Every structure is written in C-alpha cells, then in structure tokens.
Amino acid sequence: MNVYDLMDKYSKTNLILRKYRNSSMKYEELIRKSDALASYIIKRFDNNKMPIVVCGHKEHLMLVCFLSCTKSGHAYIPVDSSMSKERIKYIVENSNSKLIFNISDNKLHLDNIDIKNCAEIETIINSHATMIPDKIYRVQDEDIHYIICTSGSTGKPKGVKTTSNCLKSFVNWALTLWDYSEGTHYVFMNQAPFSFDLSVMDLYLSLYTGSTLFSIDNQMISNMKELFSYLKSSDINIWVSTPSFAEMCLTDINFNNNLLPRLKVMLFCGEVLTNNCVQKLQNRFKYISIINLYGPTEATVAVTAIKIDTELSSNVNPLPVGYIKNDCKLFIVEKNNSVLNNDEDCLEFNGVSYRILPEGEKGEIIISGKSVSPGYFNNNEISKNVFSKRIINGIENRYYKTEDEGYIKDNLLYYCGRIDSQIKLDGLRIELENIANSLREIEFIENAVVLPVKKENKLQYLAAVVTLNKVLLKKDFEVGLVIKEKLKNLLSNYMIPRKIIIKEHLPMTINGKINRRLLTEELK
Known part of the structure; x- marks a missing residue:
C-alpha cells in the first residue's frame, strides 16, 4: 500500500498525526486540507509539473503543502525560513517554480513568482473544501517526490531529485532496523528542519506507520530548560537526530531515562557518532537500541545501518556505519589511470574511470541501487560528474560517487571523512x-x-x-x-x-x- 492510501486509511481514525508546541493535527485534517489545496493546484497548473517551493520552519501547514504538491503531481522543495533571502532566491530561480507557499513571517518578493502566505493558503483550502483530486495526478514511481537542496564546495545549493521509488525503498528498509510491529503506534521525534534530509526519516516513517510526529524547533534547541520541559511531555519512542544534538542534550544530567521513559530506539545520521557519545547514552538509557546510519542526500537519507551494542562501543573505535541495505550495493574505488574498457571491475563517471578496490582498502565510496537519485535538478553539468548509469541484465542501475572516503571490512562500512577534507600541509x-x-x-x-x-x-x-x-x-x-x-x-x-x-x-x-x-x- 502506498503512502497516500495509508494516510487515507488513517484519516478515518482519530489518530494524531503531529504535535508541535501547544497544538496538534490529526490525519483527518491533513488529508482534508491537502485534498483541497491539491485541487487548487491542479485547476491552476493542470499538466505543468514544475516543482513548488514551500517556505517555513515547523508549522503544521508545511505538511499540508508537501502532501498537496505530491497529490497534484508536483515535487515540493522545502526551504527553511532561517535561510538567507539570497539562498532562497537562488533556489527558487533554479527550480523554475512559479508558485511559493510561504508559511513563514519572511517577506519574500521575487519577480514573476506567485507567493501565497498563510492567510491566502487557508482561504484557498476553504474555497476548495469539498473537492477531492483525481488519483491520476499523484506523484508516483519514478516521478520526483521532493527536491532537497544541499550545498557543495561552491556553496551554491544543488537540488537533489528524490523519486517516489527512492523514498519507498528507504522507508521499507528503515522499518526493518528495529523490532517494528505493524499496527503499533509510535511517537517519532523530529529535530531536523524539513529542508534537511534527516527529517525525511522521522516524517515518512511516522506517516507510513500512522504514528505521531513530535517536533521541536530552533528556539527550543537554544533554550535547554524549555526543550527538556517540552520533551518531558512527549512520550517519544523513536529518537531521530544528528549525534551533535544528542551530545548537546547529554551536557545536562537531566537527559536520562526519567525524562524519556518510553524511549526505545535512537537513530543517528548525518555526522560521525563517537564511542563517547554512545557510552554516555547507554549509561543514561539502559534499555534502548542505538542505531548508527550513513548515507548522503543523493542516496535518500541513509543506505547503511548497524545497532551499536555495548561490546561494539567499548571495543571498536571508530564505530562502523553499518551494513548496506538489501537493494543497494557499495563500492570502494580509486581513480583508474588506465583506459576504460567496460571492465566489470571499473565504473565510469563523465568519461573518468574508477577501479573497484578489494575489501579492506580505503578509497572513495560509491553507492548503487534503488535509493540513488536520478541527479540534480537543472544541473546536468555537476550531475554527470557524480551520477552514472549502467545496464545489467536489461535493468538500469544508478550510481552515485559520494566524495566520501571509507573502507569495507567483514561487509561493514567504515566512514573516514570527506575526500575534500584531505589537505596537504x-x-x-x-x-x-x-x-x-x-x-x-x-x-x-x-x-x-x-x-x-x-x-x-x-x-x-x-x-x-x-x-x-x-x-x-x-x-x-x-x-x-x-x-x-x-x-x-x-x-x-x-x-x-x-x-x-x-x-x-x-x-x-x-x-x-x-x-x-x-x-x-x-x-x-
């Protein structure tokens, strides 16, 4: 069952989709409002499938806009309201979008762009309240579901295209990472802004399972007392964050099992998870599973994972980032100076050949499989340097060259940092x-x-x-x-x-x- 059908099913219940500060939103409200807004988008743009920018921070209306975009056949581009106006302008101009849903207090002025603020969006929803969009418009399979913008070495945002198939592949795998039981209601913590792909983990795992998303924002993070008071009332079961956020919380002795008595699983991605951090968490939370994940935005959130038990955290340093998901493959490569001859031991990116290294040798990490993005939006020049395709047994396989360094030992990936963090002194x-x-x-x-x-x-x-x-x-x-x-x-x-x-x-x-x-x- 796809995410749309699942949410339609949950909307017929009294389940709470999201809690944020002193407000909550049920699945019924999300479906009703997204149906109305999607109907407006279809009526206005019909078969023009340009992406739509959604600007805000943690407001409920952001989720309504995301779903309305995909129900009407459009990829959404989440933009956090804390971004500079110059960065937002660049993202909008590069997206060719003609519509922005601006849920923030930012005053955006962009030429030839229709910008709808909160009041206007609510008016549209009310005026289309009885309309239900035809399912044929929905984003699905190899359609682009969302575009998340990342900054490269140039500092200019690159829009990573993520298809519905990529997202489905990630969710199906991620639900195997802990003792997930279908029908169980969870509370997922949402720490990351929706413009950061780590948020995809908590948002879509929550939506697919009919669970509750419990969001914290930048203001809470800057005020530990407020944050902990808020967390105390959360009933969080699944923690999703960067390691740095957990380390910040660990500086307070009150961050322990008494604060989060229902916590079962902690999922970490986006940075190096240190042994010190894990050992402190294991001391503070006696009965949790700590899972370390790795993956770039270009391969849909994460592609490797491993549970870090006390034996691993005590005896292996640095920690591994995990085993590859079952529908992907990892390759460790180095640039091949010989002529490319379609050798199975080589991969090609924009005419440059890379030799696949044996297990244990350190090199650049390449990811292949169903999670890999088709490339950057409106940026073919950079795309062809890091994305590649190969037909194997009549099936097209996508590859992404990560510019991360690592090695594989006993089928486990070890991350060694960014290639561009290698310097000469x-x-x-x-x-x-x-x-x-x-x-x-x-x-x-x-x-x-x-x-x-x-x-x-x-x-x-x-x-x-x-x-x-x-x-x-x-x-x-x-x-x-x-x-x-x-x-x-x-x-x-x-x-x-x-x-x-x-x-x-x-x-x-x-x-x-x-x-x-x-x-x-x-x-x-």
Whole structure:
C-alpha cells in the first residue's frame, strides 16, 4: 500500500498525526486540507509539473503543502525560513517554480513568482473544501517526490531529485532496523528542519506507520530548560537526530531515562557518532537500541545501518556505519589511470574511470541501487560528474560517487571523512578526520573538530577544537600541551594541530550538525 492510501486509511481514525508546541493535527485534517489545496493546484497548473517551493520552519501547514504538491503531481522543495533571502532566491530561480507557499513571517518578493502566505493558503483550502483530486495526478514511481537542496564546495545549493521509488525503498528498509510491529503506534521525534534530509526519516516513517510526529524547533534547541520541559511531555519512542544534538542534550544530567521513559530506539545520521557519545547514552538509557546510519542526500537519507551494542562501543573505535541495505550495493574505488574498457571491475563517471578496490582498502565510496537519485535538478553539468548509469541484465542501475572516503571490512562500512577534507600541509597529505578520531581516543576528550587555518588562501597550520568529558584542574593552554603530548603516541608530528581550542560546546547549524564554518570564522 502506498503512502497516500495509508494516510487515507488513517484519516478515518482519530489518530494524531503531529504535535508541535501547544497544538496538534490529526490525519483527518491533513488529508482534508491537502485534498483541497491539491485541487487548487491542479485547476491552476493542470499538466505543468514544475516543482513548488514551500517556505517555513515547523508549522503544521508545511505538511499540508508537501502532501498537496505530491497529490497534484508536483515535487515540493522545502526551504527553511532561517535561510538567507539570497539562498532562497537562488533556489527558487533554479527550480523554475512559479508558485511559493510561504508559511513563514519572511517577506519574500521575487519577480514573476506567485507567493501565497498563510492567510491566502487557508482561504484557498476553504474555497476548495469539498473537492477531492483525481488519483491520476499523484506523484508516483519514478516521478520526483521532493527536491532537497544541499550545498557543495561552491556553496551554491544543488537540488537533489528524490523519486517516489527512492523514498519507498528507504522507508521499507528503515522499518526493518528495529523490532517494528505493524499496527503499533509510535511517537517519532523530529529535530531536523524539513529542508534537511534527516527529517525525511522521522516524517515518512511516522506517516507510513500512522504514528505521531513530535517536533521541536530552533528556539527550543537554544533554550535547554524549555526543550527538556517540552520533551518531558512527549512520550517519544523513536529518537531521530544528528549525534551533535544528542551530545548537546547529554551536557545536562537531566537527559536520562526519567525524562524519556518510553524511549526505545535512537537513530543517528548525518555526522560521525563517537564511542563517547554512545557510552554516555547507554549509561543514561539502559534499555534502548542505538542505531548508527550513513548515507548522503543523493542516496535518500541513509543506505547503511548497524545497532551499536555495548561490546561494539567499548571495543571498536571508530564505530562502523553499518551494513548496506538489501537493494543497494557499495563500492570502494580509486581513480583508474588506465583506459576504460567496460571492465566489470571499473565504473565510469563523465568519461573518468574508477577501479573497484578489494575489501579492506580505503578509497572513495560509491553507492548503487534503488535509493540513488536520478541527479540534480537543472544541473546536468555537476550531475554527470557524480551520477552514472549502467545496464545489467536489461535493468538500469544508478550510481552515485559520494566524495566520501571509507573502507569495507567483514561487509561493514567504515566512514573516514570527506575526500575534500584531505589537505596537504608542507607537501604532506593529511586526513583531518583521522586526526579528529585520534583526539577522541584521548580519555578526557568528548568530541573534536580539526580545521585548516588559511591566510591569503595559503594553508598555514591546523587547529583543533575540542570539548572535554570532565573538568581538568588546569588552564586551557596547559590542557592543550597535555593533548599534544598524548597525540605524539597516536600521530606523526606533522599531523599534530598547532593550536588547541577548548570549548564547553561545539556550535551547531540549524540542521543540528557541527558548525565548522562558524568555528573557522572564529579562528581568523
């Protein structure tokens, strides 16, 4: 059964779809309002299937707009209201969209774009209240379901096209990651903004299972007291977040089983999950399953997963990111300097050949399978560099070259960081994530980020920003000297950061990831 039919089924019950602050929305309201708004979109645009931009943060109406778009045959593009107006303008212009549902307080002014605010959207819904859109218009199979914009090395957003088949593949697999029982009602935590693909995990797992989505917002995250008061009333069963968000919560001793007594599963994706973080969670929450996942937006949220038990968290460092899902494959590759000859041991991207490496060797991660996106929207030049296709036994297989580094051991993927985080200092190749992993091995370090410091576009030295898991009765510069001394047993001298900065917390982006850009600015 597809997501539309499932939600139609749930709408005939009294189930609560979502809780946010002091309000809630039932499945019945979502279906009724999305039917009305979809009918308006169909009447206005008919067979023009351009994407539609939805701008907001965590408002209920965002979900209504998402579903109305897909019911009328349009992909939706979620844009968070905290984004800069320049970024929003770029996304809209690149999407060729002629319609924006603006649920935020932002005053958007864009030429030749129809912008509907909250009051106008509600008026449209009321005026089409009795209309039900024909099912033939629905986005399905290889139609684009949503487009999430990510920033690459250029900083310009790239719209990742995700098909309904990609989404269905992810959901079917993700529901096997814990002891899921059909018909069980869960409460999923939604931490990430809807513009960040981690939110797809909690949103669609919740929708497919008839569960409740419990959302927190940026204002709560900046006020721990308010956040914990809100979480206390949540009855959350399934926690979905970045590791950084969990680490922020762990700084408060009240983040424990008493706060979330019904918590069963914690799903982590988007960043490196550290052993320290897992061990603290295992101490605070005795009966939960902690699942580590990996995957880029271009392969639909996540493609590998593993349950991290106490044996793994105690004995394996860094932690693996998991086993590949059953309808995908992983390849570890290096650039092949020989001529491409359609060898089965090679993959091609835009005329460049990559040799598949044997298990245990480190290289770039390539993902193939049903989760892989067909490419970037309106960006064929960049798409052909990282997306590829190959016909095998009459079936087209899509491939995505991640620019992530890793290796496979005993069928488990280990993530080693971004390819673009590899730098050269004084002619020597350095992998920043390797240094960060070594810092995390020091017994009193909670987490670490290693940053290259440049002056006049030239790399000068490395700096490490660390948080501690206990109070050391030393001045910061003395702690820095101790850290450097301990690193001598773990790293070559040229890899030891010149500068060690100690912080109480690592700053986060609105997506819940470590804010490396802000830390870099502070170093200037």
